Amino acid sequence: MDKSKNIETLAIHGGQQPDPSTGAVMPPIYQTSTYVQEYPGKHKGFEYSRSQNPTRFALERSIASLEGGNFGAAFGSGLAAIDCLLKFLKPGDEIVACNDLYGGTYRLFTKVFSEYGLKFTFVDMSNKDWDAAMSPNTKMVWMETPTNPMLNVLDIAAVSKKAKSAGAMMVVDNTFATPYLQKPLDLGADVVMHSGTKYLGGHSDVVLGLLATSDKDIADKMYFIQNASGAILGPMDSFIALRGIKTLHVRMDRHCDNGASVAAFLESHDAVDKVYWPGLTNHNGHEVAKRQMKKFGGMVSFTLKGAGFEKTADVVSSFEVFTLAESLGGVESLAGHPASMTHASIPKEEREKVGVTDNLIRLSVGIEHIDDLLADLAKALDK
Numbered sequence: 603m604d605k606s607k608n609i610e611t612l613a614i615h616g617g618q619q620p621d622p623s624t625g626a627v628m629p630p631i632y633q634t635s636t637y638v639q640e641y642p643g644k645h646k647g648f649e650y651s652r653s654q655n656p657t658r659f660a661l662e663r664s665i666a667s668l669e670g671g672n673f674g675a676a677f678g679s680g681l682a683a684i685d686c687l688l689k690f691l692k693p694g695d696e697i698v699a700c701n702d703l704y705g706g707t708y709r710l711f712t713k714v715f716s717e718y719g720l721k722f723t724f725v726d727m728s729n730k731d732w733d734a735a736m737s738p739n740t741k742m743v744w745m746e747t748p749t750n751p752m753l754n755v756l757d758i759a760a761v762s763k764k765a766k767s768a769g770a771m772m773v774v775d776n777t778f779a780t781p782y783l784q785k786p787l788d789l790g791a792d793v794v795m796h797s798g799t800k801y802l803g804g805h806s807d808v809v810l811g812l813l814a815t816s817d818k819d820i821a822d823k824m825y826f827i828q829n830a831s832g833a834i835l836g837p838m839d840s841f842i843a844l845r846g847i848k849t850l851h852v853r854m855d856r857h858c859d860n861g862a863s864v865a866a867f868l869e870s871h872d873a874v875d876k877v878y879w880p881g882l883t884n885h886n887g888h889e890v891a892k893r894q895m896k897k898f899g900g901m902v903s904f905t906l907k908g909a910g911f912e913k914t915a916d917v918v919s920s921f922e923v924f925t926l927a928e929s930l931g932g933v934e935s936l937a938g939h940p941a942s943m944t945h946a947s948i949p950k951e952e953r954e955k956v957g958v959t960d961n962l963i964r965l966s967v968g969i970e971h972i973d974d975l976l977a978d979l980a981k982a983l984d985k
């Protein structure tokens with residue numbers, strides 16, 4: 603399927619073809635570790651499932667197509683995909699990253715790869731003056747947009763331009779937006795990364811990571827590390843992710859509509875202090891979001907007026923429809939307390955600097971009926 607098709611068509615058909623051996627419309631789950639060889643080295647292109655698996659290949663072609671790239675790779679988790687990219691680097695290399703990141707990404711950077719001689723600098727990329735963080739050793743620039751959990755919107759084209767002029771690889775974690783809402787490769791990124799666990803899988807039933815790129819040299823290295831380090835996605839999970847992707851556009855439209863209603867409701871509630879959602883006209887990144895995103899997403903964060911840890915924990919525990927849980931992007935609505943859950947691995951002083959305070963609640967707004975979601979929020983907040 604050529605890249606010029608609309609994303610709604612690519613979500614279903616991009617990179618897909620009927621299974622050559624049977625004509626099956628959905629790729630069979632090739633649950634095999636190995637493949638017969640007629641003679642040493644004489645085979646059908648499949649030797650061992652860490653290196654090649656048809657079900658995983660179907661998913662890899664799907665993400666490449668959705669992101670408008672030429673190459674995709676699937677991993678056992680989002681963090682495994684990030685791990686692959688960091689292995690492009692060598693001791694002494696520097697990475698400049700945005701200062702609001704998923705806690706697990708921050709932990710992988712600062713607790714694992716910093717031990718192998720990589721140097722990480724965290725900057726506010728919404729402020730245009732972060733060039734001083736770049737050095738001749740900067741080999742990678744890393745951003746999430748919208749960020750987790752503060753929903754900051756960063757200008758992909760502007761940041762990519764800086765990365766490019768410094769000769770650094772630009773990586774965008776596109777987990778919160780998905781390729782339905784924004785296409786980082788079109789805006790100048792070299793690699794797009796996903797926690798496919800979230801909106802792409804879409805049903806909270808699988809953990810996976812994905813990378814996509816158009817650059818052949820990057821792709822060669824990515825596939826080499828994927829095979830050499832071995833953090834691949836299995837065939838069953840590849841199938842589940844592919845099935846989820848087919849409804850991405852339909853789900854995202856509803857996530858975005860419900861997100862808009864939830865943000866408006868929270869803005870008008872007396873118990874709420876600040877609301878973070880890129881669609882609000884008073885959001886810092888609203889103008890950039892309007893430019894680079896199709897819609898504003900289904901993630902909404904907010905703070906409770908005058909609340910500390912206990913009051914906030916009571917509120918997030920008292921919802922009926924919103925489930926208190928880590929993760930996001932599934933059909934069901936989830937509520938989380940970033941400071942003690944998803945971002946607990948970031949030191950308190952660091953996370954509070956960017957707004958991850960004890961009174962912050964993060965909502966992954968699902969696709970249930972909006973009246974039930976608003977009633978659930980009202981019941982917990984009116985108390």
Ligand code: P1T
Pocket residue numbers: 679680681682704706707746750775777778796797798799809810811928929930944
């Ligand atoms: O959980 P995993 O599939 O390994 O993905 C890690 C990851 C990477 N990038 C972003 C933006 C993420 O949100 C995540 C995972 N996040 C959660 C589990 C969470 O609840 O925020």
